[in-house]
Amino acid sequence: xxxxxxxxxxxxxxxxxxxxxxxxxxxxxxxxxxxxxxxxxxxxxxxxxxxxxxxxxxxxxxxxxxxxxxxxxxxxxxxxxxxxxxxxxxxxxxxxxxxxxxxxxxxxxxxxxxxxxxxxxxxxxxxxxxxxxxxxxxxxxxxxxxxxxxxxxxxxxxxxxxxxxxxxxxxxxxxxxxxxxxxxxxxxxxxxxxxxxxxxxxxxxxxxxxxxxxxxxxxxxxxxxxxxxxxxxxxxxxxxxxxxxxxxxxxxxxxxxxxxxxxxxxxxxxxxxxxxxxxxxxxxxxxxxxxxxxxxxxxxxxxxxxxxxxxxxxxxxxxxxxxxxxxxxxxxxxxxxxxxxxxxxxxxxxxxxxxxxxxxxxxxxxxxxxxxxxxxxxxxxxxxxxxxxxxxxxxxxxxxxxxxxxxxxxxxxxxxxxxxxxxxxxxxxxxxxxxxxx
Amino acid sequence: xxxxxxxxxxxxxxxxxxxxxxxxxxxxxxxxxxxxxxxxxxxxxxxxxxxxxxxxxxxxxxxxxxxxxxxxxxxxxxxxxxxxxxxxxxxxxxxxxxxxxxxxxxxxxxxxxxxxxxxxxxxxxxxxxxxxxxxxxxxxxxxxxxxxxxxxxxxxxxxxxxxxxxxxxxxxxxxxxxxxxxxxxxxxxxxxxxxxxxxxxxxxxxxxxxxxxxxxxxxxxxxxxxxxxxx
Numbered sequence: 009x010x011x012x013x014x015x016x017x018x019x020x021x022x023x024x025x026x027x028x029x030x031x032x033x034x035x036x037x038x039x040x041x042x043x044x045x046x047x048x049x050x051x052x053x054x055x056x057x058x059x060x061x062x063x064x065x066x067x068x069x070x071x072x073x074x075x076x077x078x079x080x081x082x083x084x085x086x087x088x089x090x091x092x093x094x095x096x097x098x099x100x101x102x103x104x105x106x107x108x109x110x111x112x113x114x115x116x117x118x119x120x121x122x123x124x125x126x127x128x129x130x131x132x133x134x135x136x137x138x139x140x141x142x143x144x145x146x147x148x149x150x151x152x153x154x155x156x157x158x159x160x161x162x163x164x165x166x167x168x169x170x171x172x173x174x175x176x177x178x179x180x181x182x183x184x185x186x187x188x189x190x191x192x193x194x195x196x197x198x199x200x201x202x203x204x205x206x207x208x209x210x211x212x213x214x215x216x217x218x219x220x221x222x223x224x225x226x227x228x229x230x231x232x233x234x235x236x237x238x239x240x241x242x243x244x245x246x247x248x249x250x251x252x253x254x255x256x257x258x259x260x261x262x263x264x265x266x267x268x269x270x271x272x273x274x275x276x277x278x279x280x281x282x283x284x285x286x287x288x289x290x291x292x293x294x295x296x297x298x299x300x301x302x303x304x305x306x307x308x309x310x311x312x313x314x315x316x317x318x319x320x321x322x323x324x325x326x327x328x329x330x331x332x333x334x335x336x337x338x339x340x341x342x343x344x345x346x347x348x349x350x351x352x353x354x355x356x357x358x359x360x361x362x363x364x365x366x367x368x369x370x371x372x373x374x375x376x377x378x379x380x381x382x383x384x385x386x387x388x389x390x391x392x393x394x395x396x397x398x399x400x401x402x403x404x405x406x407x408x409x410x411x412x413x414x415x416x417x418x419x420x421x422x423x424x425x426x427x428x429x430x431x432x433x434x435x436x437x438x439x440x441x442x443x444x445x446x
Numbered sequence: 447x448x449x450x451x452x453x454x455x456x457x458x459x460x461x462x463x464x465x466x467x468x469x470x471x472x473x474x475x476x477x478x479x480x481x482x483x484x485x486x487x488x489x490x491x492x493x494x495x496x497x498x499x500x501x502x503x504x505x506x507x508x509x510x511x512x513x514x515x516x517x518x519x520x521x522x523x524x525x526x527x528x529x530x531x532x533x534x535x536x537x538x539x540x541x542x543x544x545x546x547x548x549x550x551x552x553x554x555x556x557x558x559x560x561x562x563x564x565x566x567x568x569x570x571x572x573x574x575x576x577x578x579x580x581x582x583x584x585x586x587x588x589x590x591x592x593x594x595x596x597x598x599x600x601x602x603x604x605x606x607x608x609x610x611x612x613x614x615x616x617x618x619x620x621x622x623x624x625x626x627x628x629x630x631x632x633x634x635x636x637x638x639x640x641x642x643x644x645x646x647x648x649x650x651x652x653x654x655x656x657x658x659x660x661x662x663x664x665x666x667x668x669x670x671x672x673x674x675x676x677x
Contacts, residue, residue, distance in 0.1 A: 061591040062552070063569030068490030070563045072554035132552015132567065132592030139551050140531050147549070155531040157553055244559045245525045245664060390558060394661055395516065397499040398563035400490050 016285065021438045025431040026186070028281050032428065043421035050414020053407045054129060062132050064407045071390040071402035076130035078382045079412050081258070083123030084164070084237050085378060088259075088266035089273075090116030091171060091230040093295075095223040104294060106437045107286045110430075111277060112270050113175040118422045119269070120168045122415045127160070129411060156236070156243045163229070163236040170229050174222045177215060180205050181436035197429075234262040241385070247324040248317060248389050257309040261378060264302035264348075268374035271295050273423070275368035277432055286433055289364055296367040299374065300356040307349045324394050331388040336401055341384050347377025452618075453541040453669070454599055455641035456628070457651035458515055460674040462635035465498050465513030469627035469636065476600060476626035478586045480572035493566035495597040496627050515636070517627070518543060518564045518597035519660060519668030526556035526565065534594070541641075541669060542599055550593040557594060561661050565596045599638070600625035620646040641669065 016024075057064050067074050090112040097105035128137045140161055142151050151158050184205035187198035205211060238258035241249040271292065278287040314333070317325045332341045351373040355366045387402050426432075473479065473496050482492040496517040503510040524543045526535050534550035537543060557565035571591035574582075582588065585602040589595050604623050611618045620639050628636040639648035648671075651657060656673040 061570040062567070063489075063491060067554075067569075069557070069566060072557045072567065127553075130554075132550070132554070132594070133590075136551045139549075149533055149549070152528070152531050152533050154528040155555070156529065157531040157555060161531075240555075244529070244555075245561055246558060393563045394561045395499060395563055397497075397516075 016438075018438055018440060021286075022185075022435055024283075024286070025433050025435045029186070029428060029431065036424065036428075040421055040424050043417040043424065046417035047414045047421055050411045050417070053410035053414070057129075057407050057411075058134060064405060066402055066404040066408060068400060068402065070393045070398045071387060071400060073130075073386055073390060074402055075383070075404045075408040075412055076126050077386050078379065079415060080123055080126035080130070081237055081382045081386070082265070082379050083119045083126070083415065084234060085258075085262035085265045085382075086269045086375075087116045087119035087123060087167070087171070088230055088234065088262040089119070089270040090114070090266075091174070091226045092263050092266060093270055093298075095174075095227045095230075098219065098223045099227075104291060107283070107433045108270070108274065108291055108295070110175075110178070110434050111273050111432055113171070113178070114423065114426050114430075114432075115266075115269055115273060116171045117168070117175050118419055118426070120164065120171060121422070122418055124164055124168065125415075127157075156240045159236045160240055163233045167226075167229050167233045170222065170226050174219075174226050177219050177222060178434050178437075179430060180215065181207065182431055182434060185435065186431075230262075231259055234259045241389075246389050247322075247392065247394065248313075248328040249385075251313065253309065253313050257313060260302065260305050260309055261381065264299070264306050265375060265378040267295060267299045267302060268371035268378070271299065271367050271371035272375065275364065275371070277427070278364070281427065281432060283433070292364045292367045293362060296356045296362050296370070299367070299371065300352060303349055303352040303356070303374070307345075310345070324392075327392040327396070327399075328389050331392050332384055335388075336391075337384060337388045340380050344377050344381045344384055347373045348381060351377075451539060451642060452604075452640045453642040454520070454604065454623075455541075455639065455648050455652065455669040455671065456517075456520075456599070456625075457637045457648050457654075457657065457671040457673060459633075459635045459637075459651075459656075460512065460514060460672055461656075462633045463513045463515060464633055464635075465500065465511070466632065467498055468630045468632060469496050469515055470494050470498065472626040472630035473597075475581065476583055476586070476603075477598070478572075478582050478588055480568075481574055481578060491569050493568075493595070495564070495566065495595075497564075514672065515627070516562060516564060516660070517670065518599075519562055519666065519670045520597075520599060522667035522669065523665060525559040525561065525664075525666060529555040529559050531555075540604075542601060543596075544598070544601070545594060545596055547587060547589050547593045547595065552592045552594065554594070561664055561666065565594050567594050568592060 065074065065076075090109075094105065094109035094112045098109065128134050131137055139145075140151055140158065153159075180202050183198040183202035184207065187195055187202055190198065235255040235258065238254035242251055242254035244250060274287050274291065274295075277283055314329065317329050331337050352370040355361045355370040355373075391402055392399050473494065474481070477495060479493055479495065486492060496515055499514045499516050501512040501514065503512065520541065520543050522537075522541060524535075524537065527537060527543065530536075531553060532549050532551055534546050535543065535556050536546070552567070554567065557563075557567065568589050568591045572588060583602075585606070600623075603625060607623045608618060611622070618640075620643060621637075623638060625638055628638045637648050637651055639646040641649055641652065643649060651673060652671045654673055656675060657671045658674070659668045660670065660672060662668070
């Protein structure tokens with residue numbers, strides 16, 4: 009069965025999807041301005057932190073990693089929306105993916121841009137971040153490639169590069185179309201970006217091949233990136249971090265939150281850009297089932313992680329386990345289980361509730377739950393070190409809160425700007441036989 | 447002396463330690479550690495390169511307190527070293543785990559990976575109330591805000607003693623190098639010396655039946671030995 013948009017005439021699709029690019033409403037300007045101001049407030053908070061020192065955060069010995077690292081893992085997780093959904097669906101030739109992939113790929117790029125900032129925000133001397141890069145320098149020092157942080161940096165730079173290319177390739181035919189009839193500056197912009205695309209057979213084949221190749225590459229890179237993020241923790245000699253489950257656990261969690269982010273974004277785009285006939289209940293239903301599957305997988309990993317620790321009953325690990333499940337951080341742990349499992353299980357498991365609204369609510373719940381889950385992974389371990397005399401309790405400050413909120417605003421702002429420059433759904437994919445068109 | 451290279455180590459006799467914290471004060475003075483305030487202490491922002499951990503045995507009122515001075519264990523297999531992306535912490539030829547402040551960018555990773563939690567961070571640029579800045583030790587760098595630091599085994603004193611001995615054309619005598627904590631311990635619970643010299647006091651104490659290493663099971667190979675009666 010063809011998906012709903014495929015039944016629409018191509019000219020209508022083209023008009024529908026290009027329309028948001030030429031109209032800027034007052035509400036759009038206001039929303040973008042608000043997001044910009046919230047984002048700017050975060051920059052001010054960061055400026056304050058740079059000036060005063062890391063002491064303005066709630067970090068304290070022994071909790072040296074806090075909300076910034078949580079944000080980092082969270083955003084890198086969100087970035088898995090694009091690659092995995094879009095790459096898997098592209099490789100399996102799932103026709104229903106067409107209206108979904110562009111948004112997913114854009115989320116990936118923006119989430120990576122934001123996530124990639126956190127390791128820098130988190131540095132004690134952020135202005136020296138480039139010392140982690142391998143470049144010929146006066147200190148005659150090569151960075152230490154034994155450090156998981158270097159693996160991380162390498163993985164993320166690779167991932168950003170790959171995802172930008174992966175977002176860019178399917179944009180080319182659309183931009184070539186946009187360059188045809190447009191305002192002068194837009195003509196110049198799209199003309200330059202579409203690299204002289206004429207739509208010849210040769211170009212279509214090359215694009216097809218490049219997209220297939222990038223889909224394969226990006227899948228491997230995405231899995232490795234989140235594994236390496238997990239290894240930042242798992243390589244450390246710390247109770248409940250030093251665990252083999254972390255790699256796959258983090259990858260599953262990333263895909264989980266990535267799908268949730270995509271569903272939320274689709275829910276919003278559908279309303280705001282009036283894409284009701286493109287993003288239909290079918291799309292939400294399919295993604296919701298995928299989300300439900302990931303929710304069950306998440307529960308399985310969480311069980312596997314905690315049950316083995318509990319059964320092993322090793323005192324140092326039990327201190328962390330206790331802090332998570334019964335102690336100071338227990339409310340957050342159980343909130344996570346509720347938001348990541350109970351809510352999606354009920355809303356997505358019961359067919360009657362698996363509506364567009366249901367899926368969007370469940371996804372928002374998962375996004376919140378996954379943020380808290382990362383907090384539960386990062387903080388209790390550090391707060392309960394091996395020598396109990398050093399134990400402490402971590403409470404974030406307003407600076408950390410402001411920077412965190414600002415990144416969500418930045419994400420929204422980037423997304424909104426993107427929606428005004430590029431069609432949120434790949435138009436050329438609906439073109440009947442694009443290869444034979446000319 | 448038959449060996450050419452030193453390998454510095456310390457022995458701490460817990461049966462002698464009274465928990466008086468003279469070592470903590472001496473370390474602060476020697477190593478230019480910032481003085482804390484009650485507010486900063488409440489926020490967990492204090493830095494003591496050596497601290498006294500207290501362990502309580504028994505139920506009130508029959509409580510026995512055991513004190514344990516904990517400082518950087520100068521591990522031979524130091525977990526803090528491989529994780530630093532900029533080589534700010536590395537192993538020097540005399541077995542010391544050295545922190546290079548100028549290289550540190552403050553990723554905090556070393557501190558997370560230290561099972562002894564003996565690494566301290568400069569949350570703010572350090573400050574001292576007057577007239578304490580006048581008594582700074584000129585041999586020790588003042589650390590800027592944003593870098594990690596920790597016990598150095600008073601590397602400046604090791605260097606000074608080696609230079610003195612070289613100038614006088616004699617080998618370094620056992621017990622000649624005394625870090626500030628060792629020097630100030632009234633109970634003489636701490637002994638510092640060369641583990642490569644089998645005749646040194648610290649080597650003999652390390653071979654003592656009462657000697658153990660902290661969290662030895664992690665395989666970090668610490669060079670601080672704790673002596674206590676097996677109970």
